[in-house]
Amino acid sequence: MSAADPAAIAGWEAHPPRMGFFTDTSVCIGCKACEVACKEWNNVPEDGLAWLGLSYDNTGSLGASTWRHVAFIEQPQAGQDHGIRWLMSSDVCKHCTSAACLEVCPTGSLIRTEFGTVVVQQDICNGCGYCVSACPFGVIDRREEDGRVWKCTLCYDRLKDDLTPACAKACPTESIQFGPLLELRTRAEQRVDSLQAQGETGARLYGADPSDGVGGTGAFFLLLDDPEVYGLPPKPASTTRDLPSMWKSAAMAALSLTAGVAAAFLGRRR
Amino acid sequence: MVPDAEVRTYYDRPILKQPVWTWLVPAYFFTGGLAAGSAMLAAGARLTGNRRLARQSRLVALGALGASTALLIKDLGRPGRFYNMFRVLKPTSPMSIGSWALGAFGSAAAAGMASDVLDVLPGLGALADMAAGGIAPAVATYTAVLLADTAVPAWHEARHELPFVFAASAAASAGGVAVALTPPSEAGPARRVLGAGALAELAAVEALHRRLGPELAATYEQGLAGTLGTWSKALTAVGAVTAVAGGRRFRPLAVAGGLATAAGGAVLRFAIFEAGKAAARDPKYVVGPQRREAGVGG
Ligand code: SF4
Ligand code: SF4
Numbered sequence: 001m002s003a004a005d006p007a008a009i010a011g012w013e014a015h016p017p018r019m020g021f022f023t024d025t026s027v028c029i030g031c032k033a034c035e036v037a038c039k040e041w042n043n044v045p046e047d048g049l050a051w052l053g054l055s056y057d058n059t060g061s062l063g064a065s066t067w068r069h070v071a072f073i074e075q076p077q078a079g080q081d082h083g084i085r086w087l088m089s090s091d092v093c094k095h096c097t098s099a100a101c102l103e104v105c106p107t108g109s110l111i112r113t114e115f116g117t118v119v120v121q122q123d124i125c126n127g128c129g130y131c132v133s134a135c136p137f138g139v140i141d142r143r144e145e146d147g148r149v150w151k152c153t154l155c156y157d158r159l160k161d162d163l164t165p166a167c168a169k170a171c172p173t174e175s176i177q178f179g180p181l182l183e184l185r186t187r188a189e190q191r192v193d194s195l196q197a198q199g200e201t202g203a204r205l206y207g208a209d210p211s212d213g214v215g216g217t218g219a220f221f222l223l224l225d226d227p228e229v230y231g232l233p234p235k236p237a238s239t240t241r242d243l244p245s246m247w248k249s250a251a252m253a254a255l256s257l258t259a260g261v262a263a264a265f266l267g268r269r270r
Numbered sequence: 271m272v273p274d275a276e277v278r279t280y281y282d283r284p285i286l287k288q289p290v291w292t293w294l295v296p297a298y299f300f301t302g303g304l305a306a307g308s309a310m311l312a313a314g315a316r317l318t319g320n321r322r323l324a325r326q327s328r329l330v331a332l333g334a335l336g337a338s339t340a341l342l343i344k345d346l347g348r349p350g351r352f353y354n355m356f357r358v359l360k361p362t363s364p365m366s367i368g369s370w371a372l373g374a375f376g377s378a379a380a381a382g383m384a385s386d387v388l389d390v391l392p393g394l395g396a397l398a399d400m401a402a403g404g405i406a407p408a409v410a411t412y413t414a415v416l417l418a419d420t421a422v423p424a425w426h427e428a429r430h431e432l433p434f435v436f437a438a439s440a441a442a443s444a445g446g447v448a449v450a451l452t453p454p455s456e457a458g459p460a461r462r463v464l465g466a467g468a469l470a471e472l473a474a475v476e477a478l479h480r481r482l483g484p485e486l487a488a489t490y491e492q493g494l495a496g497t498l499g500t501w502s503k504a505l506t507a508v509g510a511v512t513a514v515a516g517g518r519r520f521r522p523l524a525v526a527g528g529l530a531t532a533a534g535g536a537v538l539r540f541a542i543f544e545a546g547k548a549a550a551r552d553p554k555y556v557v558g559p560q561r562r563e564a565g566v567g568g
Contacts, residue, residue, distance in 0.1 A: 054281045061283060071280060104419060106366035107354040126354045127347020129290035130365050133420040133550070138286040147347030228557045231280030235560035239419050239426050240362050246415045246429045253414070253433035254407030257441055258310070260470070264462035265314040 006097050006215075010112035018116030019159060020218035021168065021176055022184035024191060025089035025230075026203065028175040030056055034068040034090050037170035041155065042067065045143075061231070064143035067152040068092050068167050071230050089221065089230045090167070090176060093118070093139045093152035094207055097215030100238040101131035101140050101151075116181070116218055117154040125149055136214065136236035154218070181218060188222055200224065206232065213237025277561075279553040286421055286550040289543075291345060296539040298341035299413045300443070302372070303436060303535065305334035306410035307444025307467070309379055311460055313403025316382075316396055322456045323448065325386065328399065330447050331379050331406075339372065364419050368412040375409050378402035410440035417546065423559055424482070424489040424549035425542075431478035435538070438474050441467030442506060443535035449513050450528030454521060461514055468510035468531055472503065475538070485558055490545040498541035506534030 007015045038044065047065035052058050055072035062069045073087035095117045102110040102118050109124035110131060120140075125148040131140050132149060140151040155165035163169075168178035177184060185208050195203035206227050207220030214236050227234050279285075289295075308331035315324035343352045356373070360366040378401040385395025414436040418429035425432065445464025449457050479487045490499055513527025549555045 054283075057281075063287075073280070100421065103362040104365065106358075106360060106363045106369060107351075108358040108360065109354070124351075124354055124357070125348070126351035128355075128365060129345075129347065130363070130416075130420075132287050133289045133291075133422055133546075135287065136421040138284060138421075141287050142290045142347050144290075144347075149347075226278060228278050228285075228553070228561075229280065231283055231285060231553075233285050233556050233560055235564045236421075239421060242426075242429060243362065243364075243415075243419060246418050246433075249430040250408075250411040250415050250433040253437040254411045256434070256470075257307075257407045257410060257437040260441060260466050261307075261310045261314055261463055264459045264466065265318050267459075267462060 005116070006112050007114050007116040012112075012114045015114040015116075017180040017182070018218065019154070019179065020095060020116070020181040020184055020220070021092060021154070021165075021178055022188050022220060022222070023090055023092070024175050024177065024188070024222045025087065026175075026191075026195060026200070026222060026224060027173045028070070028088040028090055029173055030070055030072055030086070030088040031172060032059075032070050033170040033172060034167035034176055035059060035066070035070060037166040038068045038152070041158070041166035042153070044150075062091055062093070062137075062139050062141075062151075064141040064146075064150040067150075073225075073229060075225075087224055087229065089223065090171075091230070091232070092167070092219050093154070094137055094214070094220075094236075095152075095154055095218030096238065097210065097217065098238040098241065099214070100134040100136060100240055103238060103240040104130045104134040106130060113156055113159075115154070115156075115159050117156065117159075118218075119153045119156050120149055120151065122148055122150075134239065136233055136238065185220070188220065191222060195222075213241070277554045277557045279557060282553065284551055285553045285556045288550055289420075289422070289547060290347070291543070293540070293543075294341045294345040296543040297536075298338050298345070299436070299539045299543075300536040301334040301338035301341065302413055303410050303440035303539075304443045304447065304532065305331045305338055305379075306375070306406035307440040307442075307463070308334060308447065309375070309399075309402040309406040309409075310441075311444055311448050311463060312379075312382070313399050313406075314459060316399045318459070320456055320459070323452050323460060324399070326451050327444070327448050327460075328379065328383050328386070330444070330451070331402070332376075332383055335372070335376050335379060339376070364412055364416040368409075368416060371405060371408045371412055375402055375405045378405060407437065410437050417542070420546075422546045422550050423486055423555050424545045427482055427486055427559070428478045431474055431481055432542075434474040435471065435478060435542070438467050438470035439535040439538055442471050442510070443467075443532040446509065446513065446528040446531035446535070448528070449517055450525045450532075454518055454524055457517075457524065461517060464528065464531055465510055465514045468506050468534070471506055471535065471538070475499075475503070486549070486555060489549040489555060490541065493544070493548055495541050495544035495548055498537050498544060502534045502537040502541055504534070505530045505537060509534055
């Protein structure tokens with residue numbers, strides 16, 4: 001239970017249950033309503049209107065000014081309409097239980113909210129960029145014209161008013177489901193079972209396992225193929241879990257350095 | 271080694287974000303290392319009564335530290351908010367720990383300098399020099415932990431070797447600059463630091479490549495990182511041999527060899543930086559190793 005309660009670990013005493021997203025990609029129709037709703041509600045600036053030539057994906061990836069990104073994958077497969085299996089998936093910040101971005105942030109700009117989500121405090125970020133290289137999912141990025149980093153807030157403002165985040169609200173197929181994380185996980189497991197029973201053997205959950213490298217994610221997914229097919233890392237981890245061993249190596253290196261310099265002075269005096 | 275074709279990706283698009291850091295960051299690593307190594311030389315020289323070397327090295331330490339801090343601030347997206355680095359002290363953030371270490375280091379080195387130049391409070395001055403020299407090894411190595419604590423495979427998988435690379439390179443560079451600036455008769459300890467540092471640097475880089483294995487080591491061996499790596503090795507090796515073998519008698523060789531060794535250390539930081547950028551750019555470096563860790567085959 002405590003592993004799923006990062007808000008308590010962050011010091012919130014009385015707090016609402018951890019809220020999150022369950023994105024069931026098996027019912028995504030690729031309408032991009034989530035992308036649009038997110039931009040509109042959060043006043044996220046335009047970040048390039050490009051034709052990428054990647055199926056219907058002209059968004060490309062998550063970034064400082066793209067907080068929802070719908071991926072389109074066309075897989076040749078016999079027996080499907082036009083011989084193509086479509087995979088569509090709306091990606092978003094994972095709001096990790098062990099969030100590398102938050103852990104490495106030197107200013108304390110990135111915080112854990114009472115809902116267990118991860119949010120940038122824009123009045124504090126100094127744009128050091130550490131979180132950008134720490135995120136194992138390549139989510140958070142710096143808005144160069146602004147100098148600070150930006151990412152999905154899980155509509156923190158809406159949550160405080162008991163509203164559903166904009167993307168989930170706009171999703172016409174309920175591919176994006178919002179709610180208390182533990183309820184979502186139960187629902188997702190049932191959904192995987194029923195898909196498996198229907199013969200969809202590739203159905204699996206991504207981010208729903210609290211024992212994975214990021215302690216499970218607050219925004220998790222039902223995928224129909226390997227994560228990397230959707231542009232997701234197969235085994236994401238927060239590298240801060242290795243921090244004790246890294247500091248140990250650094251201490252050994254520092255000691256060797258001290259010993260070496262001392263020896264140089266004590267060796268032969270002349 | 272996993273052939274590229276076996277790794278499935280989303281249109282070959284990167285999984286990780288490119289570091290937003292520019293050339294200012296490897297330059298900040300180098301000058302930080304140089305400052306740390308020089309402060310240690312200054313402390314050693316002060317303890318052994320080598321006043322000339324002490325002064326020289328303290329000056330280099332302060333100059334390099336000033337440059338390092340300026341580079342670090344310049345690379346921020348919001349330089350005017352640099353002071354937010356001192357808003358909290360966060361054990362989980364190597365950059366936070368490093369900022370505080372840099373602050374303490376700079377204050378101590380400046381105090382040591384002030385006492386020496388103004389000729390006041392020599393006892394406190396010596397103490398300050400010792401403090402700077404004592405914090406210096408942390409300043410030399412925290413940047414390695416900073417890089418290693420990222421999702422970038424070329425940096426994280428090298429987490430146990432990077433601190434040794436950075437420590438050795440700090441020694442070699444500081445020794446190099448000191449040998450170049452100090453008359454050979456008083457540069458004995460600096461020469462030894464240069465020689466041992468250069469050897470250790472070359473050995474640690476070799477160990478790093480081995481640790482990564484052929485697939486990830488490619489990020490250090492190919493492209494811009496590979497070119498820089500080769501230059502770094504050559505500069506360090508040739509510079510060290512020149513300075514140690516020839517610099518004892520001939521001042522010009524000391525200057526050339528010392529500066530070449532330091533340049534080798536500088537280029538090395540850029541090589542490591544570029545390797546990380548290459549690793550973040552190509553999703554195969556993320557998918558391949560993670561797949562193997564998962565034991566699911568390539
Ligand atoms: S996905 Fe990245 S940006 Fe989002 S919480 Fe996790 S580490 Fe932070
Ligand atoms: S860029 Fe901003 S949010 Fe990211 S680590 Fe630096 S200060 Fe924190």
